Amino acid sequence: MRGEPLDAEMIVSATEEVLRRHGPEKTTVLDVARLLGVSHGSVYRHFPSKAALREAVIRRWLDRVRDDFAAAVQDSGPTPPDRLRGLLTTMFAAKWAKAKEDPELFATFRVLAAEHSSVSSAHVAFLLAQIRAIVADGMASGDFARGEPEVIARAVFDATSRFHDPMHAAEWSSPEAQAKAEGVISLILDGIRAR
Amino acid sequence: MRGEPLDAEMIVSATEEVLRRHGPEKTTVLDVARLLGVSHGSVYRHFPSKAALREAVIRRWLDRVRDDFAAAVQDSGPTPPDRLRGLLTTMFAAKWAKAKEDPELFATFRVLAAEHSSVSSAHVAFLLAQIRAIVADGMASGDFARGEPEVIARAVFDATSRFHDPMHAAEWSSPEAQAKAEGVISLILDGIRAR
DNA sequence: TGGATGACAGATATCAATATTTGTCAGTCG
DNA sequence: CGACTGACAAATATTGATATCTGTCATCCA
Numbered sequence: 001m002r003g004e005p006l007d008a009e010m011i012v013s014a015t016e017e018v019l020r021r022h023g024p025e026k027t028t029v030l031d032v033a034r035l036l037g038v039s040h041g042s043v044y045r046h047f048p049s050k051a052a053l054r055e056a057v058i059r060r061w062l063d064r065v066r067d068d069f070a071a072a073v074q075d076s077g078p079t080p081p082d083r084l085r086g087l088l089t090t091m092f093a094a095k096w097a098k099a100k101e102d103p104e105l106f107a108t109f110r111v112l113a114a115e116h117s118s119v120s121s122a123h124v125a126f127l128l129a130q131i132r133a134i135v136a137d138g139m140a141s142g143d144f145a146r147g148e149p150e151v152i153a154r155a156v157f158d159a160t161s162r163f164h165d166p167m168h169a170a171e172w173s174s175p176e177a178q179a180k181a182e183g184v185i186s187l188i189l190d191g192i193r194a195r
Numbered sequence: 196m197r198g199e200p201l202d203a204e205m206i207v208s209a210t211e212e213v214l215r216r217h218g219p220e221k222t223t224v225l226d227v228a229r230l231l232g233v234s235h236g237s238v239y240r241h242f243p244s245k246a247a248l249r250e251a252v253i254r255r256w257l258d259r260v261r262d263d264f265a266a267a268v269q270d271s272g273p274t275p276p277d278r279l280r281g282l283l284t285t286m287f288a289a290k291w292a293k294a295k296e297d298p299e300l301f302a303t304f305r306v307l308a309a310e311h312s313s314v315s316s317a318h319v320a321f322l323l324a325q326i327r328a329i330v331a332d333g334m335a336s337g338d339f340a341r342g343e344p345e346v347i348a349r350a351v352f353d354a355t356s357r358f359h360d361p362m363h364a365a366e367w368s369s370p371e372a373q374a375k376a377e378g379v380i381s382l383i384l385d386g387i388r389a390r
Numbered sequence: 391t392g393g394a395t396g397a398c399a400g401a402t403a404t405c406a407a408t409a410t411t412t413g414t415c416a417g418t419c420g
Numbered sequence: 421c422g423a424c425t426g427a428c429a430a431a432t433a434t435t436g437a438t439a440t441c442t443g444t445c446a447t448c449c450a
Binding site: 200201233234235236237240 | 425426
Binding site: 391392393394395396397398399400401402403404405406407408409410411412413414415416417418419420 | 421422423424425426427428429430431432433434435436437438439440441442443444445446447448449450
């Protein structure tokens with residue numbers, strides 16, 4: 001029935017497709033197997049449980065978001081303040097665009113991310129590291145006031161939750177969202193700038 | 196069966212009681228009428244719909260929160276930076292305490308607040324006004340950098356969403372919550388301080 | 391021999407029949 | 421008279437009988 005041999009990657013792709021079509025509530029292992037033209041027993045040969053399969057899907061999804069984001073962030077500006085502003089702006093824009101273009105799919109991945117919090121913690125850790133790197137640079141160059149980069153990066157992340165946490169996705173379509181984000185970014189940049 | 200005449204206030208209190216006992220999903224107008232010893236038709240004499248009744252409940256609840264909060268905020272400190280820190284700290288502490296002491300009831304009011312967004316917008320407007328007053332004072336006294344108090348207050352409010360928005364209540368019980376809040380408050384205070 | 395299958399038990403979801411609730415209003419009673 | 425009642429239609433929720441799904445495993449077959 002199929003030419004290729006069945007592997008984990010194929011199963012994850014098929015699961016993503018079913019999730020896209022039916023949403024997180026209605027996707028069953030049986031649907032995934034059906035799409036692949038195999039029995040559901042075969043899926044269980046590659047993943048120990050439905051939960052593990054869903055976790056693999058959200059992990060791959062977040063890995064792709066990470067790669068896209070890393071690519072988009074390259075060229076922000078020369079000085080740390082500009083780069084931090086660029087990083088945050090890019091981060092918000094990327095999430096807002098995804099949420100807007102396909103709200104259903106975005107909600108689906110939000111459910112999966114909530115289900116597998118350790119995977120999303122890793123994603124948060126990555127974003128935090130990006131911020132911390134710029135903060136540390138800025139402290140070294142004298143653009144930012146000295147302090148603990150880890151702590152400052154965390155504060156920047158927390159202060160901007162409203163603009164990057166998927167929990168707030170419903171607010172992102174509001175017309176003031178952009179202005180609010182800029183207000184908070186400016187406040188933060190003033191907060192960490194050297195005096 | 197009852198000594199007192201039936202009025203809107205009694206009905207709101209009874210509704211609050213039923214909500215406390217059964218949660219928002221399971222409270223019916225019939226339950227409320229039963230608790231009061233009247234027919235449900237009598238309730239409809241005072242409120243045009245179940246939604247209007249629920250709105251009255253959330254409005255009274257938020258009015259009480261506002262009064263408690265206004266009382267608690269009186270004595271924060273002499274200078275605007277101290278007062279702003281005090282205001283935010285008090286605001287977070289008040290909400291965190293409520294959420295911790297009775298999470299079910301807190302969740303109930305969260306549902307009602309989401310249902311009647313205009314009522315909660317009014318509450319947000321009150322909190323914003325409190326922040327704006329201190330920000331404006333600080334600008335006048337020279338403690339804070341000059342700017343548009345309205346805009347700055349909004350940025351302060353948005354940057355601290357994570358610590359006051361009931362949406363994030365689940366995170367408030369985490370041990371790092373306090374430290375995160377302090378990190379963001381410090382960042383903000385540095386951001387608005389005069390240079 | 392090792393990946394794939396499908397029958398199976400227990401858990402979960404679906405669906406239609408039934409019961410409850412919302413909101414109205416003509417009528418009761420103090 | 422005017423606050424209150426309770427019968428009622430339409431909307432919504434509950435229930436329990438039925439169907440589907442998850443996860444296991446003895447068996448198949450390439």
